Amino acid sequence: GEPTFVAVGDRDAAEWNTDALGPTKRGYATELVHRLLAKYGAGGFLHFGQGKWYPGEQLPRWALSICWRADGQPCWNDPSLFADERDPHRYTSDDAKAFITGLTRRLGLDPKFVQPGFEDTFYFLWRERRLPINVDPFDSKLDDEMERARLRRVFTQGLDATVGYVLPIKREWSVGLAGPGWVSGPWFLRDDRLYLIPGDSPMGYRLPLDSQAWAAKGDMPITMVQDPFAAQAELPGAAALRMQVAGLAGDVGEPGEAGQSGEAGQVNEVGQAGEAGEAADRSPHPSGPGMPRMATAHDPVTPFDRDPLATPGRFESAGELTRTALCVEVRDPQRANGPKAEKAGEAQPGGKTGMLYIFMPPLKFLQDYLELLAALEAQAAAQGVKIVLEGYGPPRDPRLKQLAVTPDPGVIEVNIHPAHDWAELVDHTEFLYEAAHQTRLSTEKFMLDGRHTGTGGGNHFVLGGATPGDSPFLRRPDLLGSLITYWHNHPALSYLFSGMFIGPTSQAPRFDEARSDQVYEVEIGLEQIEKQLALYGTVPPWMIDRTMRNLLVDVTGNTHRSEFCIDKLYSPDGPTGRLGLLELRAFEMPPHAHMSLVQQLLLRSLVAWFWKEPYRGSGATRLTRWSTGLHDRFMLPTFVQMDFDDVMADLQQAGFSFDAAWFAPHFEFRFPMVGEVSSFGVGLTLRNALEPWH
Structure with a gap:
């Protein structure tokens, strides 16, 4: 998943509201990544590279990563050789x-x-x-x-x-x-x-x-990215x-x-x-x-x-x-925090800090990267220096696990590594919340009127397999169709767990919010995939992407900004899009770890149910034609509660013992009570409703 956090102090600063970068954000991220390294990255290494780059930003954002081998073998033996950017060093x-x-x-x-x-x-x-x-x-x-x-x-x-x-x-x-x-x-x-x-x-x-x-062009080296579906020794x-x-x-x-x-x-x-x-x-x-x-x-x-x-x-x-x-450079780490932080660092006692940064070259194969790491560690130990790795990260490889801490507007985002079972999910979620708390990072904000909200950065969930070829959505394409259909027919799933910003112009709109006729097109697309499956018993992975890519989009046609994001499922355009991953982006960051866990339990149950019994709708049409009723009804807490009760009943009937009381905190968090009054035996409760953005 991709949970997000904000600082406990200085909540009004731009870096914790609108800006992606700021003078203190990297310091918080560095402390958090060292806590996560101690928990998960035994034998792993730290890599402080570049992340996303958006229009209007002079430089790409940073990305602090932890990488370790899936087989338990160490990539790096002595973690004390990694420098902490918060500590003063005076290398020359x-x-x-x-x-x-x-x-x-x-x-x-x-x-x-x-x-x-x-x-x-x-x-x-x-x-x-x-x-x-x-x-x-x-x-x-x-x-x-x-x-x-x-x-x-x-x-x-x-x-x-x-x-x-x-x-x-x-x-x-x-x-x-x-x-x-x-x-x-x-x-x-x-x-x-x-x-x-x-x-x-x-x-x-x-x-x-x-x-x-x-x-000459024919003499230039050609870098071929590894196929994520290739067998690995x-x-x-x-x-x-x-x-x-x-x-x-x-x-x-x-x-x-x-x-x-x-x-x-x-x-x-x-x-x-x-x-x-x-x-x-x-x-x-x-x-x-x-x-x-x-x-x-x-x-x-x-x-x-x-x-x-x-x-x-x-x-x-x-x-x-x-x-x-490969480059070796001594540099002040405050440069990554902006000009103000750099100038303030120069005024500190002892002057500016000089850290030893190692810029890693691009390498095609993971084993070459690991060999270079072994040489770097040996040299750092022999010279008695602490280093920071930057530049190109290791090639994407299922034999290497990775988590990253990155900046996003107003928040710090943690791209946590995949969990293989429920016990791992519980451990990952509870420890991350606790580590963030010890770092003085929070999972909540408060509006001007005191209303309790999430961080605003979301808490996206990513589903897939241990390897791209093991993805359940590529092995059983009808599973993706079942999830899309059920989610569409139960708008409570879209709105109960979402943030304040919903509707056609949000970052994760439903596909029927901007264009009502898109419902018909999605229905046709799902039918084509199922016809292929019925005729041949299998569906080419690329067909799923080509059929649904231009349908699961926002109002601008962006595949990434969609409730169901498939841009990393199986795009034939390149290896980075063929990872077998489905991202659910309409989840807000819940304030407590158990609230997040019960959401993940709901997702796991729906996947297990649809793997056993594909869902193709229960009405006259596969996809319900909500039309204007979508926003007329499901912006109100009563209709969301009624629809979610139907979801609980469906899961009970499918053999999953869910208790609706587990989601009572989500309902109170999403529809907080304004007040209540009772007169002549009649009670009236007033709650906040939702508001779509157009």
């Missing part, structure tokens, strides 16, 4: 240089390929000349707050100061070698120095990749990964002893090794206990004929260059 550029040099050797690469990165001197000199004559770069009086902070920061540190260090790196398996290995090489740029693109993002996002040597054991890194460190001695292209961990051609077995023994991924062969994870590539160390000639294709990089 020399620490960054020592770290990346040591890491390069551990990967069996040549440190001569490491390059320092600098701010673009010529750009900032030009920018300074364009300032008004009566200001200076340290107090430029520019209208753009972030631009003011950027100029002050750059001129304070000096244009000749090293921002960080870059190691070109990629994972590659050349034809004739027994396995994949780490590869590095030089970057050929017009300038003598590596100048970063001006901006506020980590240096890994500001590399001058467009200035690298030209290559076991990951190598943690001990084997550490041994592998230790072996790589012994492959390269002093600078200059590496191979010409900087390839590490690779062996001689099989034909020169004597016997295939001998070559296999020297493979970077040998067979043995805890270390299965990983040859299936990579395809051998034919090396280019051109010398990778030679400067490309005019119009000579340089397809062999390593165009991805």
